[in-house]
Amino acid sequence: MLNTFENYGWIARFFHWVIALAATALFGLGLYMVELSYYDPAYKTFPSLHKSIGILVAVLMVIRLIWRLISIVPLPISDPEAQHQDLQHKAASLVHFILYTLPFALFLSGYLISTADGRSIFVFDLVEIPALFPPSKGLEDTAGLIHEIIAWSLAGFVVLHAAAALKHHLINKDRTLKRMLLGARTTTP
Numbered sequence: 001m002l003n004t005f006e007n008y009g010w011i012a013r014f015f016h017w018v019i020a021l022a023a024t025a026l027f028g029l030g031l032y033m034v035e036l037s038y039y040d041p042a043y044k045t046f047p048s049l050h051k052s053i054g055i056l057v058a059v060l061m062v063i064r065l066i067w068r069l070i071s072i073v074p075l076p077i078s079d080p081e082a083q084h085q086d087l088q089h090k091a092a093s094l095v096h097f098i099l100y101t102l103p104f105a106l107f108l109s110g111y112l113i114s115t116a117d118g119r120s121i122f123v124f125d126l127v128e129i130p131a132l133f134p135p136s137k138g139l140e141d142t143a144g145l146i147h148e149i150i151a152w153s154l155a156g157f158v159v160l161h162a163a164a165a166l167k168h169h170l171i172n173k174d175r176t177l178k179r180m181l182l183g184a185r186t187t188t189p
Contacts, residue, residue: 002071002072003071003072003073003074004072004074005072005074005075006074006075006179007074007179007183008074008179008180008183009071009183010183011067011071012064012067012068012071013180013181013183015060015063015064015067016064016180018060019057019060019061019064019103020158022053022056022057022060023057023103023154023158024158025053026050026053026054026057027151027154027155029046029049029050029053030050030151032046033046033047033050048122048125051110051114051121051123052122052123052124054106054107054110055107055121055123055129056123057103057107058103058104058107061100061103061104061107065100068100074179076089076092077168077174077175077176092164095157095160095161095164096161098157099154099157099158099161102150102153102154102157103154105146105150106147106150106151106154109143109144109146109147109150110143110147111129112133112139112140112143113140113143113144113147115130115131115132115133116135116136116139116140116143117131117135117140118131118134118135119131165177165180
């Protein structure tokens, strides 16, 4: 259940994969939404769904960040034969930092898009999140551009993160990917 110095527990893995799936769905939904015309039936429903899922993911990200701060983080897998290992660990730490930071910037820009006209956001028609700022002309467009840039940047870092995990699994043949998929250590020769 809990992380150890060698493995991720099921709580960390749950947050990782649920957020990864939800973020991928949000990215796809966002790409689809920008192509909708005003007369498309989904024009009214998909943005609300996108906002609701986005806020749910924001809440999960806050919980995930708290969990990461209070729990053990497994140590990197060391390869005594690897050159530039310290540089790889620093690069991995930087990418992980970015993967925690960019979503919060994305949530903030999405919030500003949605509340630029002074209206609240309704999360699944159950919870109202009020606009904290007065209506602002041009804010929706500016925040929208920032939101798009951050979304594409985050997608790029996710691809880099996935490529690194596959490199560890297929080339290095170490347990880096297995720790996030399976958690418990498997017996290795």
